[in-house]
Amino acid sequence: MGIVQRKERQRAELREQILAAARKLVLSEGFEGLTMRKIADAIEYSPATLYLYFENREAIGRQLCEEAFGHLLRYMGTAAQVADPLERLFAIGRGYAQYALENPEEYRLIFMTDAAYMEQVFAVKTDDDPGQRAFDVVVDAVRAAQAAGHIRPIDPTLVAEMLWTSTHGVVSLAITCKDVLESPLEELSESLHAALLRGLAP
Amino acid sequence: MGIVQRKERQRAELREQILAAARKLVLSEGFEGLTMRKIADAIEYSPATLYLYFENREAIGRQLCEEAFGHLLRYMGTAAQVADPLERLFAIGRGYAQYALENPEEYRLIFMTDAAYMEQVFAVKTDDDPGQRAFDVVVDAVRAAQAAGHIRPIDPTLVAEMLWTSTHGVVSLAITCKDVLESPLEELSESLHAALLRGLAP
DNA sequence: GGGCGCTCTGAACAGCGTTCAGAAAACCAT
DNA sequence: ATGGTTTTCTGAACGCTGTTCAGAGCGCCC
Numbered sequence: 001m002g003i004v005q006r007k008e009r010q011r012a013e014l015r016e017q018i019l020a021a022a023r024k025l026v027l028s029e030g031f032e033g034l035t036m037r038k039i040a041d042a043i044e045y046s047p048a049t050l051y052l053y054f055e056n057r058e059a060i061g062r063q064l065c066e067e068a069f070g071h072l073l074r075y076m077g078t079a080a081q082v083a084d085p086l087e088r089l090f091a092i093g094r095g096y097a098q099y100a101l102e103n104p105e106e107y108r109l110i111f112m113t114d115a116a117y118m119e120q121v122f123a124v125k126t127d128d129d130p131g132q133r134a135f136d137v138v139v140d141a142v143r144a145a146q147a148a149g150h151i152r153p154i155d156p157t158l159v160a161e162m163l164w165t166s167t168h169g170v171v172s173l174a175i176t177c178k179d180v181l182e183s184p185l186e187e188l189s190e191s192l193h194a195a196l197l198r199g200l201a202p
Numbered sequence: 203m204g205i206v207q208r209k210e211r212q213r214a215e216l217r218e219q220i221l222a223a224a225r226k227l228v229l230s231e232g233f234e235g236l237t238m239r240k241i242a243d244a245i246e247y248s249p250a251t252l253y254l255y256f257e258n259r260e261a262i263g264r265q266l267c268e269e270a271f272g273h274l275l276r277y278m279g280t281a282a283q284v285a286d287p288l289e290r291l292f293a294i295g296r297g298y299a300q301y302a303l304e305n306p307e308e309y310r311l312i313f314m315t316d317a318a319y320m321e322q323v324f325a326v327k328t329d330d331d332p333g334q335r336a337f338d339v340v341v342d343a344v345r346a347a348q349a350a351g352h353i354r355p356i357d358p359t360l361v362a363e364m365l366w367t368s369t370h371g372v373v374s375l376a377i378t379c380k381d382v383l384e385s386p387l388e389e390l391s392e393s394l395h396a397a398l399l400r401g402l403a404p
Numbered sequence: 405g406g407g408c409g410c411t412c413t414g415a416a417c418a419g420c421g422t423t424c425a426g427a428a429a430a431c432c433a434t
Numbered sequence: 435a436t437g438g439t440t441t442t443c444t445g446a447a448c449g450c451t452g453t454t455c456a457g458a459g460c461g462c463c464c
Contacts, residue, residue: 003462007410032316036452046413048454057452112314112378114234158385162394165383169371176314181367183360192364192398199401205431209441238421248444250423259421 015053017043022060023067030105031061031113061109068106069130073137075099080137085145086197092141093167093193100171101185112172138164152202159200166192217255219245224262225269232307233263233315263311270308271332275339277301282339287347288399294343295369295395302373303387314374340366354404361402368394 021042025034036057040047054060075098079091100107110131138160145151151159170189174181181188223244227236238259242249256262277300281293302309312333340362347353353361372391376383383390 011411030316035450037450047452048414049412051453052411108316111375114232114310114378155385158390158393161383161385161390162397165371165375165390166368166394166398167371168375169367169369172374173313173367173370176316181363183357183363188360188363188367191360192368195364195401196368196394196398197401199397199399209430213442237419239419249421250445251443253422254442 011053014043014045018050018053018060019063022064026064026105026109027103031064031109034061061113064106065110066130068103068110069134071103071106072096072099072110073130073134076134076137080141085141085148086150088141089138089145089163089197090193092138093163093189096164096167097171097189100168101174104175107171108175111168112176135160135164149202151197151200162200163193163196166196213255216245216247220252220255221262221265221269224266228266228307228311230307233266233311236263263315266308267312268332270305270312271336273305273308274298274301274312275332275336278336278339282343287343287350288352290343291340291347291365291399292395294340295365295391298366298369299373299391302370303376306377309373310377313370314378337362337366351404353399353402364402365395365398368398 018039021039022034025038025042034057036047036050039060040050050060054063075095076092077095079088079095082088082091139156142151142156142159142163146153146156146159167189170181170185170192174185183191220241223241224236227240227244236259238249238252241262242252252262256265277297278294279297281290281297284290284293341358344353344358344361344365348355348358348361369391372383372387372394376387
């Protein structure tokens with residue numbers, strides 16, 4: 001009775017083929033450049049077939065989004081294991097920035113695209129949602145830094161959001177308005193982090 | 203011989219009518235929702251006519267962009283006159299954030315839209331380009347704060363970019379991922395500014 | 405082998421930016 | 435006022451987009 005299993009497998013395979021083609025297209029042309037017909041061409045199926053595997057174009061974007069959070073988490077993951085709490089916060093920030101700058105189209109898809117379809121991604125808010133987990137990594141590091149007396153004892157979520165938004169500011173501007181920032185990106189990012197953490201000391 | 207003058211005036215008027223319709227549409231539907239056919243409908247002309255007044259859709263966006271920088275400058279302008287240097291920096295940040303949150307679609311158009319056509323906006327770089335002037339307002343305030351001994355004597359451009367990117371981070375995330383930031387926006391923005399400036403003290 | 409169900413597609417719809425030949429209108433000179 | 439020139443405008447088209455749906459084609463079970 002392996003027939004239904006095989007059918008399920010084939011179905012999953014085609015679904016994955018669609019996602020693979022979409023990934024490639026987003027990587028090279030951005031989500032704006034992602035087209036149902038281009039995907040269909042790439043996998044050699046009719047455009048109509050895509051709708052048997054995904055509700056619509058946004059559903060594909062949503063799926064890629066969730067994957068992207070996983071990638072972000074990987075970039076931050078190694079940094080999250082640094083022992084020294086303050087150094088860990090720096091490392092996380094660097095990992096985050098590195099992810100954004102090495103995967104600008106993915107980053108744009110997650111954090112810089114109009115929220116219409118993103119609402120459903122963020123609406124999940126379960127504890128194992130990668131986005132939430134990425135944020136929790138920061139909050140944990142903040143708590144540790146507070147416990148070690150490196151950061152004043154205010155709401156760790158607030159502190160985490162301060163760190164997050166400021167790093168997001170650097171990388172998102174760098175992605176959108178290339179060449180508009182005069183300072184070298186790394187210096188800017190590092191100085192910002194350093195000043196912020198200094199200002200957050202007890 | 204006021205005929206050529208009248209023709210020029212009428213031409214300018216229709217151009218302005220196009221821009222007015224475009225402004226309204228961007229305001230309500232964002233730049234993505236701005237359509238040549240919708241503009242044409244609004245002003246009761248054929249879509250083809252628009253191309254006699256603007257090279258293409260992006261040229262209209264570019265024009266709106268330059269206007270938007272003017273608006274931003276107005277929001278920051280009053281703040282730029284605060285006497286106390288440190289308080290002035292706070293006021294400028296508040297003005298900037300207020301502009302972004304009260305005109306999200308305009309802000310998105312300027313700083314969050316893919317740069318393809320923006321390059322020409324930023325490429326100007328003349329001294330009276332509103333974007334440059336807005337940034338200079340910050341740099342000047344930084345210099346004043348440094349002269350008053352409130353900020354350590356490092357490159358004022360770097361400091362200005364640190365302040366700019368961090369505020370941009372808050373407002374752009376607030377615009378794109380509404381409800382994802384848990385902290386009240388004003389508190390987040392204010393705390394961030396305060397911590398940053400504290401960290402930048404000599 | 406016949407019938408059922410699943411998978412897939414061609415064709416279409418409505419919309420998009422943009423172009424261009426030609427209609428229409430405005431102007432000028434006679 | 436009339437004819438001709440110039441400026442302004444538009445209908446129709448091209449190729450693209452996301453999406454839908456009737457029906458074709460094929461594999462599976464009885």
